[in-house]
Structure formats: C-alpha cells, structure tokens
Amino acid sequence: YDLVVEVAIIRPGPIVGKMVHPYLKRRQGREPVTYPHPSLEPVLKRTLGVPLFQEQLLRMAMIAAGFTGGEAEELRRAMGFKRSEARMKEIEKKLRAGMERNGITGAAEEEVVQSIASFALYGFPESHAASFALLAYASAYLKCHYLAAFTAALLNNQPMGFYSPATIVKDAERHGLRIRPIDVTHSDWPCTLEKGGDKICVRLGMRYVKGLRQEAAQAIVRERARGHFTSIDDLGRRVPELRKPELVMLAEIGALNWVGERPSLRSGQALYGAPEDQKTGGPQGLSPTVQPYHRRDALWQVERAARPAGPLFESGFPNSELRTPNSEPLAPMTPEERLVADFGGTGLTVGPHPMAYRRAEMKALGVRAAAELVRIPAGKRVRIAGGVIARQRPGTAKGFVFLSLEDETGISNAIITPDVFERNRLTVVQEQFLMVEGKLEKQDNVISVRAERLCALAITKAETSSHDFY
Structure with a gap:
C-alpha cells in the first residue's frame, strides 16, 4: 500500500493541502496520528489521519457535513477534469453549513475545508493510484529479475518516461x-x-x-x-x-x-x-x-x-x-x-561515460564521485560534478530547482535555492556539465547537496541531453 500512497502523495492536491510532511512524519513514527474529528477516523485510519484520495474527501463530506450521495457526486464532478472555482465556492458554503450543524467548527472545520479545497487542484482517486502502483511494482520486479528484457523494452518504446535513453543505458550497465x-x-x-x-x-x-x-x-x-x-x-x-x-x-x-x-x-x-x-x-x-x-x-x-x-x-x-x-x-x-x-549519431554511448575520461582531473579538483557520497557524513562540504540529466523546478517548490547529475558511478542530486538560482540562472538552465559545491544532506536514505556555488565544466563537445521540467 506504500506504493499506492507514494503515487498519490506527489500530486498537487496533497502538496498544496500541506498533507505530504504530516503523512511522512506519521509513517516514520515521528508524529502521532490524529484526526480532524473523531467521526472521521474510519475514513482516514488507513492513511494515518491524512486525506490523500478523492474517495476519502467524498466520504468526509458525507460524514462531517451530512452530504447526500447526490451532493457528494456534485463534489466529485467539481473536482473533475474541468474544475470550476465558482462551483467549489458554492460547495464550500454547503460544507461549512453542514459541519456547523454537526458541531464541527473552528480548527477542525478549517482542516476539512482545506483538504477538500486543495483537492480541486488535482488529486488521485485511490483506484487510479493503485493502478499506477501496480505498474511501478511490476516495473521494479522486471528490472530486478529480468534486466536485459526490461532495458530492451524501455529502449524500444522511447520517447517515454523521466530519463533519456543515454541514462537508461548507463544505469543498466552499472547494474x-x-x-x-x-x-x-x-x-x-x-x-x-x-x-x-x-x-x-x-x-x-x-x-x-x-x-x-x-x-x-x-x-x-x-x-x-x-x-x-x-x-x-x-x-x-x-x-x-x-x-x-x-x-x-x-x-x-x-x-x-x-x-x-x-x-x-x-x-x-x-x-x-x-x-x-x-x-x-x-x-x-x-x-x-x-x-x-x-x-x-x-x-x-x-x-x-x-x-x-x-x-x-x-x-x-x-x-x-x-x-x-x-x-x-x-x-x-x-x-x-x-x-x-x-x-551525434545515436544520442547515447555504450563506451565510457564522458566523466570517466576526466576522473583524474576531477579528483585533483576535490570532486567526489556520485558513488562516494554514501560514505561521506552529512553536513560535510563536498564538490560533485556530472552531466545534467534532469532539471526540475516544480511550481509547488517555492522557486527551488532540483538537478540530477550523472557520472560514471551513478547519479547525484543537487538542490539549488532560489537565490543561488537567480545568480546562476543561465548556467543552471543551459550548461550540459556542472560542478556543484555545497553541504551534503542525508535524510531518509535520500542524499543531496545543497548548492552554494556552481560552475560549468567543459567535459566534451558531444551533444548530451537532459529532461527538463519547469
């Protein structure tokens, strides 16, 4: 079920509704499980008191505000593909009135309204998330046990997915x-x-x-x-x-x-x-x-x-x-x-990674390979370098940019704060190879470098590519 939650929790609805961190803390035992109102425990128990799915929102409206099945269906349609802000405002009035009749007021009322309103900004039905989770599980199983067939299938069905064929090839070789x-x-x-x-x-x-x-x-x-x-x-x-x-x-x-x-x-x-x-x-x-x-x-x-x-x-x-x-x-x-x-001819290479040819130079500059980061304690200042294979600047990330840098040993992650991004905008957006210096962060098995300085590297004239999401 964790996979189902992972698929749903990264949607804009849970993110804007500030549901991500509470769920993660509760899942890791760092925060007690609580509910907006005791009557909602049967609905929210499986997701640790945090609403993540459309079905939960509909049942919350029926229990907390006394919505009928027809009114819940109206709510579902309002949260559908063609979202209407005006309709959501009308429904919010009904929600508040219904909850007040049932004695749910104050912070509990606001929490329920916030949960439902945020889902108007895209949230998954549980069945949809479960379908994606099955695909994720099957893909992981195939990659683990049938790597050759899985890799060939991925390469034969491009363009698709998050990573380019060049990255898929190098990841398979490392495995x-x-x-x-x-x-x-x-x-x-x-x-x-x-x-x-x-x-x-x-x-x-x-x-x-x-x-x-x-x-x-x-x-x-x-x-x-x-x-x-x-x-x-x-x-x-x-x-x-x-x-x-x-x-x-x-x-x-x-x-x-x-x-x-x-x-x-x-x-x-x-x-x-x-x-x-x-x-x-x-x-x-x-x-x-x-x-x-x-x-x-x-x-x-x-x-x-x-x-x-x-x-x-x-x-x-x-x-x-x-x-x-x-x-x-x-x-x-x-x-x-x-x-x-x-x-230039295929978009990838089965020869050495471009960074492999410059490893001696990188060592002289104090650059650590991606595979070394797991052995370095958190908080230490490090330098990493590699080809940019992905740039992400989600609208919900408050101006932060997330870079994935690949070298011959693996992939490292760099977090670019808004101020660092503004000082180095063209370098971050345009350059193929980067060196990043900053503090190493480790949390929940995720390793990243919070960038303080960065610069472009002249590694190769080869036309490498990245998948960019802005």
Missing part, C-alpha cells in the same frame, strides 16, 4: 548488464537480446541511428540473412536502399566495423583502439584472424565505395585491393571524437 553497440552484422531495427557467455546482453537496434530510415535498416537485415557482407562495398551494392548519408552515419558510429573478413594486420597491430568498439566481440562464424575496421577506416571505405575509382585504378586493381592489409592504417578516432560521433 551489470552488457549492452553491445549497433552493428549491421548483428543489429535489427529494434533493440534485441543476445547471448553473451552465461549472461544475456542487449544489442542496440538500428532504430537509434539518426537519419537511418526503417526500410533501409530492414533491407540490411533481409540481405544479411542471405549471407554475410564481404565488405562495405558489398553492403552498398547489395542494399541499394541505403543512401550515402546513411552509410556515412553508420560508419561514424562504428556500426560498420565488423563488416567483411579481413586478415590480421602486420605485426598483429589492430586497426582500432576503442574499447567500446570492441564490445561486439566480432560476428559469429568469422575466423579468429578477422580484424575490425576502426571508424575512420570504415568512413574511408564508404567514401571509396560511393565514388568510381577512375580509369587508372579500375584497369589495374580490383576494388578490394585499393586498400591492402599492409597499408598504413588511418589514425583511429580519439575518445572525444568517438563521444561526439556516438551522441
């Missing part, structure tokens, strides 16, 4: 799930499940490639079923639905790295040094001497495949010999270039 990158030799249009040793992995689907049409991706899958692609040139010939910009994007994000069979380079030198690109482990069935392209080499192959070689080369060399295993390899992309390509 032990291996997520493999987009690869035209493996990926379907949706994200799928794959075996990875004794564990199930998630393979990102081509639906995440920006600018790639679904029909082109499906053509890749159909043609792949007839036989693996021997080269990027072969891919382009066999899948004419692919346009050059789509091939370029696939190469930039590393999705063409495993196309074709290539012998090892001389002296065993791999064409790539990107740990995230190697997470595929190679297509099944290829020989152990196969070496993947790195992204820049794949881009070169795409450009070559898209242009005629010209009479000089066409007469002397087969297409496949224009670049040989003994050719000097092109320089692989740097970690920053891969981040820019990943976020």
